Structure formats: structure tokens, C-alpha cells
Amino acid sequence: MLPLMAPRRCAQSRARREMSCLPPDTISVLGSQITVDAEAIADGLGLTVETLRQEMDAGRIAAVAETGIDEDDGRLRLTFRHGTRIWRIIRLVDGTLVDERTAGPGPGQVAEGPETVRDAKRAS
Numbered sequence: 001m002l003p004l005m006a007p008r009r010c011a012q013s014r015a016r017r018e019m020s021c022l023p024p025d026t027i028s029v030l031g032s033q034i035t036v037d038a039e040a041i042a043d044g045l046g047l048t049v050e051t052l053r054q055e056m057d058a059g060r061i062a063a064v065a066e067t068g069i070d071e072d073d074g075r076l077r078l079t080f081r082h083g084t085r086i087w088r089i090i091r092l093v094d095g096t097l098v099d100e101r102t103a104g105p106g107p108g109q110v111a112e113g114p115e116t117v118r119d120a121k122r123a124s
Contacts, residue, residue: 041080046085062079075093078090087101094102
């Protein structure tokens with residue numbers, strides 16, 4: 001397991017996106033195996049643990065792990081998707097875990113991709 005330092009201040013809020021720090025034991029990394037606390041994933045996606053398990057069994061939870069290269073070497077980004085909800089854990093080089101939640105499109109908007117939302121009227 002990689003040593004993780006105590007989280008530093010990282011609370012931030014943006015329109016339709018929220019960030020905060022997570023406890024270091026939320027994830028563990030051993031070699032190429034990454035383990036994430038089920039309660040944290042469920043909370044990040046706005047689900048109960050039981051619903052998370054059911055949705056995972058049904059294949060409705062998508063997960064991607066990315067490791068940084070070059071100037072991002074030492075960083076890790078885990079992305080979980082369920083419907084229009086996206087939850088990311090980003091482990092910074094110093095071991096801080098950042099919790100980033102993105103809500104789906106609001107009323108009258110459509111999602112064009114994981115990061116882009118625009119007005120539905122312009123989408124047609």
C-alpha cells in the first residue's frame with residue numbers, strides 16, 4: 001500500500017460540481033490492484049451500498065482507473081459513472097485524495113460527454 005499523507009484543505013464548489021477531501025483509507029493501492037471503499041462509491045454516486053451492488057451486478061456502473069504520466073506522474077484518477085452521475089477520486093502526488101462529484105444535466109440541458117453540458121434547444 002502506498003503511503004498516504006493527511007488530506008490538506010481542498011474544499012471547492014463550482015456550478016454543478018463539488019470537491020472535497022477524502023480520508024486516506026478510502027482507497028488502497030497494492031501493485032496494480034486498486035481497492036475502493038464501497039460506502040464511498042455509493043455515497044459518491046448518491047446510492048445506497050445495496051443499490052450500488054445491484055447496479056454493479058447489472059452492469060450499470062462504469063469505472064475507469066487512470067495513472068498519470070510525465071508531469072502527472074504519481075497521480076491516480078478513478079472515475080465512476082452511473083446514469084448521469086459521475087464521481088471521481090483523484091490521488092495527488094502528496095497522497096491527498098480529492099472527491100469530485102459532477103451532477104448530470106439540469107432541466108433543459110443535455111450531456112454531450114462526461115464533461116460537457118449544453119442547452120437542449122441547441123442540441124436538436
